[in-house]
Amino acid sequence: MSSSQIAVIGAAMAGIIAARKLSAAGFNPQLFEKSRGSGGRLASKHSEMGRVNLGAQAFSADDPQFIQELHNWQQAGWVECLESDTRQWTGTPYMSALTRHLLGTIKTHFACEITSLDYVTDGWLLYDQHQQVHGPFQQLIVAIPAPQAQALLSHCAPKFAAHAGAVVMQPVWMVALGFKQPISTPDNLKRLNNSTIAEVIHTPLSAQHPMQSLMLRASHSWSTEHLEDQHEQVIAALTDALAEQLDSPMPVADSAFAHRWRYALGALEKPLTLLADAQRGLYIAGDWCGYGDVQSAWHSGQQAAQQVIDNQDTVFKPKQPC
Ligand SMILES: Cc1cc2nc3c(=O)[nH]c(=O)nc-3n(C[C@H](O)[C@H](O)[C@H](O)COP(=O)(O)OP(=O)(O)OC[C@H]3O[C@@H](n4cnc5c(N)ncnc54)[C@H](O)[C@@H]3O)c2cc1C
Structure with missing residues (x-):
């Protein structure tokens, strides 16, 4: 178990998958989510019609690792294959139930929009919409859509912000x-x-x-x-x-x-395997780093968490504030 403080911004597929993997590895990540619920573009809404999926209605999988994961989730009753097309999966009984199950008991600050970041000697400070400060965190995963990532990273990580800025959503x-x-x-x-x-x-x-x-x-x-x-x-x-x-x-x-x-x-023209600054403990995830779909979000969350785990020792060195 590590004493390193880890924050993940964005409680949807990419961010939750990263946080789950970190939790499973013995870390204690904290998620920050601007909405009142989890799911992002896999959100569902309660209505007179019952629960309605607002974003993706289904998603496809061709990566064997992701398919294996989906079979695990299927056994847990969190997803099902569509009868009409068995390569297509959907959350059951609705999409946001899947992300809620995946989130489990991981500590999440809902209705908490991170509006700016600061890198100081002992890690990352996160400022929310009420100017409340969270941190310092020695490692930070930013798992939000490209336009929002561009705005958030422009001050502290302009190179990553430029990548995000290249995505047309x-x-x-x-x-x-x-x-x-x-x-x-x-x-x-x-x-x-x-x-x-x-x-x-x-x-x-x-x-x-x-x-x-x-x-x-x-x-x-x-x-x-x-x-x-x-x-x-x-x-x-x-x-x-x-x-x-x-x-x-x-x-x-x-x-x-x-x-x-x-x-x-939307996604980058050429998928990037990783946007990471291991020295400062900053990792970027989200569907836009891959092909702009659920499978890519899952993949990027996995990869970001793996980097955090692999780079645990690097980030404890003294650092320069930005
Ligand atoms: C209408 C529609 C149809 C789609 N159809 C398909 C499909 O058929 N197949 C498929 O594979 N994919 C589909 N997608 C895309 C799929 O939903 C996404 O690829 C995937 O859900 C993205 O997950 P993510 O975690 O990368 O990002 P998101 O789901 O966008 O999650 C980002 C999270 O970060 C939060 N956030 C943003 N900024 C901040 C901030 N500053 N502070 C705190 N929190 C913040 C957001 O509220 C959100 O919860 C569709 C999407 C839509 C909208």
Whole structure:
């Protein structure tokens, strides 16, 4: 067991995986998360329709290590393979349940946005939105989306900030529609030939879902063009685009909401195996270091934690403040 203090910023797939690996190795990491819950882009929302996944609805895996991990999670009842495509996985009963299970009892400061960092002689100081200071931490993993990483690192790690700044993140609008009366959904709903809607996910009525629901994911081009639209406008536009594709008229939804992801998808042009400054105990993780997907987030979290473990001795040397 080490006395080194370790902080991880971002309680979603990359950050939680890093923290889990560190905990398993006998460390006692602390997570800092700006939202009130875990999951990031794997978040789910409680609604009249039941729990609805707001970001990724499913994810794929082709890395044997990740697949092995998924089988472990499947045994624990945290994920399942989709019947329609067995290479696709989803959190069960919803995505954020997976990250909540993964987080377990790891110490997490929720609603705590880290707005600046300082590197001092005995480690990293983290300042939150209330100017409260946390630390010093001898090792720090930053596991947040590229635009936020760029802003946070620009002062203390400008080279890493420049890498993050090179990532172009695409926005995505999501719209959830709930129906109390059963509606008929064509089989080809998932593959709509539509420039506005990229994907439609149908969730049938069940004990957990008191309404039948359709989750519409707007295309990147439409989301970019309509980024600043009002939520009501987006609901109306996507509903109209869907209705155009259906053979029979669509009933008015009994419940609807929209969610905007300003930074949904994106990654470096060339994946980096690692962004690390072992001397100062700073490690960067997140899906954008790989291919911008869940598997990459998992991988980067694993790698960052491994680096922390491997570099334990390096970071106790006297250091220069930045
Ligand atoms: C609509 C949508 C569809 C998607 N579809 C797929 C798909 O089909 N397949 C797939 O593999 N992937 C998909 N993805 C991408 C996938 O969700 C991400 O690759 C993955 O979840 C990223 O995990 P992460 O931990 O790297 O980042 P995030 O999930 O973004 O987590 C970062 C966390 O850091 C927190 N944070 C940010 N800044 C701060 C700060 N300053 N202080 C404290 N906390 C902070 C955030 O609140 C967040 O919880 C989709 C994403 C979206 C939005």
